[in-house]
Structures are given as structure tokens and as C-alpha cells.
Amino acid sequence: MRRKLVIGNWKMNGNRAANAALLAGIVSGLKDVNDRADCAVCVPAPYLAQCEQELNATAVAWGGQDLSIHASGAYTGEVAASMLTDFGSKYVLVGHSERRAYHGETNELVAQKAVVALAAGLVPVICVGETLEDREAGNTETVICAQLQAALEVIPAEQLSNVVLAYEPVWAIGTGKTATPQMAQEAHYFLRGCVARKSEQVAARIQILYGGSMKPDNAVELLAQADIDGGLIGGAALKAADFLAIIHA
Numbered sequence: 001m002r003r004k005l006v007i008g009n010w011k012m013n014g015n016r017a018a019n020a021a022l023l024a025g026i027v028s029g030l031k032d033v034n035d036r037a038d039c040a041v042c043v044p045a046p047y048l049a050q051c052e053q054e055l056n057a058t059a060v061a062w063g064g065q066d067l068s069i070h071a072s073g074a075y076t077g078e079v080a081a082s083m084l085t086d087f088g089s090k091y092v093l094v095g096h097s098e099r100r101a102y103h104g105e106t107n108e109l110v111a112q113k114a115v116v117a118l119a120a121g122l123v124p125v126i127c128v129g130e131t132l133e134d135r136e137a138g139n140t141e142t143v144i145c146a147q148l149q150a151a152l153e154v155i156p157a158e159q160l161s162n163v164v165l166a167y168e169p170v171w172a173i174g175t176g177k178t179a180t181p182q183m184a185q186e187a188h189y190f191l192r193g194c195v196a197r198k199s200e201q202v203a204a205r206i207q208i209l210y211g212g213s214m215k216p217d218n219a220v221e222l223l224a225q226a227d228i229d230g231g232l233i234g235g236a237a238l239k240a241a242d243f244l245a246i247i248h249a
């Protein structure tokens with residue numbers, strides 16, 4: 001039985017005061033679900049220190065939203081894996097569709113980032129998802145398979161069990177349009193099958209999160225699907241009550 005995992009992706013939102021209130025709200029509301037679900041927030045890099053300070057010794061883990069493939073050096077604006085772990089990060093998102101779309105991240109670069117994250121002891125949350133155009137052209141499986149396959153090719157089999165996948169249809173992100181539970185389940189089942197081609201054992205264990213306008217009112221049905229192991233939450237992760245309602249779902 002796979003544990004559920006709910007990760008809040010704050011994207012480029014937050015400030016010290018708002019974060020403190022949000023984190024305190026999450027921590028205080030979480031107390032009774034720890035044995036059933038794990039929870040984390042992926043925050044803008046400047047706020048990792050705040051997470052370390054305020055979430056240390058709580059059930060809420062934290063992490064980054066991206067990382068560099070380089071260890072250090074002249075890469076202005078980038079954040080190294082060692083900097084994320086320096087502040088106690090457990091997770092890091094890789095290949096979020098906003099990184100792919102606005103920063104030109106390719107499947108190969110995303111795969112490399114996952115390898116670098118694993119080598120640093122981080123759990124990479126590898127995000128895949130099709131655009132509306134892909135879906136309407138009947139290319140959903142081809143696209144998400146290629147995105148995942150690039151990572152599967154370079155991640156050593158023995159490290160694959162430390163990976164989390166997130167299926168995020170691009171057309172559902174921040175739009176209020178959620179994939180139906182059936183559509184999401186189909187994609188998750190398909191992705192699990194792709195992992196099974198590399199390792200059936202890992203496929204049975206790997207957590208595959210759904211992301212894309214998951215809210216308190218649709219979370220129960222989405223999370224009830226056999227292959228949906230949690231959520232990667234954007235907008236609804238910015239309000240403690242909504243985020244907690246999804247975790248309780």
C-alpha cells in the first residue's frame with residue numbers, strides 16, 4: 001500500500017509574514033493525519049531557511065522548486081543541490097511545466113536534474129504533462145512517455161525508488177479545469193506501466209501525484225483513484241485551510 005503524499009508548490013508567491021502564518025496553520029492542522037499521509041512544501045529558494053526554522057521537528061517536509069545541474073561556479077541565479085540540502089530540503093521539483101515552457105527545459109535537462117538531485121540525497125519530483133494541443137491531437141501518452149523515458153534512461157535502477165512522479169496536464173494548471181478523475185487515473189496507470197518496463201517492483205511502489213487545479217472539492221474523488229498517490233498543489237497550497245482539506249482528503 002503506497003502512502004499518500006501531498007506537496008504544496010508555492011511557485012513565486014510568499015513573503016516572510018505570510019509564510020509564517022501559512023506554515024503555522026499547516027502544522028497545527030496536520031496533527032491527526034501523520035500516520036496516513038506525508039506532506040511537504042516546495043518554496044522559493046530564499047524561504048528555505050524560514051522553512052528549516054519553522055518546520056524543523058514537524059511532520060511537514062520542505063524543498064526547492066528547481067535545481068542546477070552544476071555543483072557550484074559561475075551560474076548566476078542558479079541554486080545547487082547542496083544549497084537545497086544545506087537548508088534541510090527533502091524534495092525538489094524538476095521539470096515543472098512552467099520551467100519547461102518559460103526556461104526551455106528539455107526532457108534531457110530535466111532527467112539530468114533528477115540524477116543530480118538523487119546524487120545529493122534529494123527526492124526529485126519529476127513533473128510530466130501534456131498541453132491541450134497534445135491532448136487534442138491524441139498525443140498525451142506519447143508526450144508523457146517521452147518526458148518520463150528520458151529520466152528512466154539515466155536514473156540508475158537502484159535509485160528509482162527514491163523518485164516521485166507528478167502528472168500535471170498543462171491545460172489544468174492554474175486554470176480551474178481539472179482532469180476528470182478517470183482521465184487522471186488513465187494517465188497515472190499509463191505512467192506506472194512505463195516505470196514497470198524498467199522495474200515492476202519500483203512501479204508498484206512509486207508515488208505518482210496529480211497536479212492541476214486540485215482543490216478541496218475535487219480532491220476526494222481524484223485521490224480515490226487506484227494510481228493517484230497524492231497531489232502537487234499550486235493555488236490551493238497558499239491557504240492553510242485549503243491545503244489541509246486536501247491532505248485530509
Ligand SMILES: O=C[C@H](O)COP(=O)(O)O
Nearest residue numbers: 009173174212213234235
Ligand atoms: O505544481 C503545481 C501545479 O502547477 C498545479 O497548480 P494549480 O494547483 O494552481 O493548478
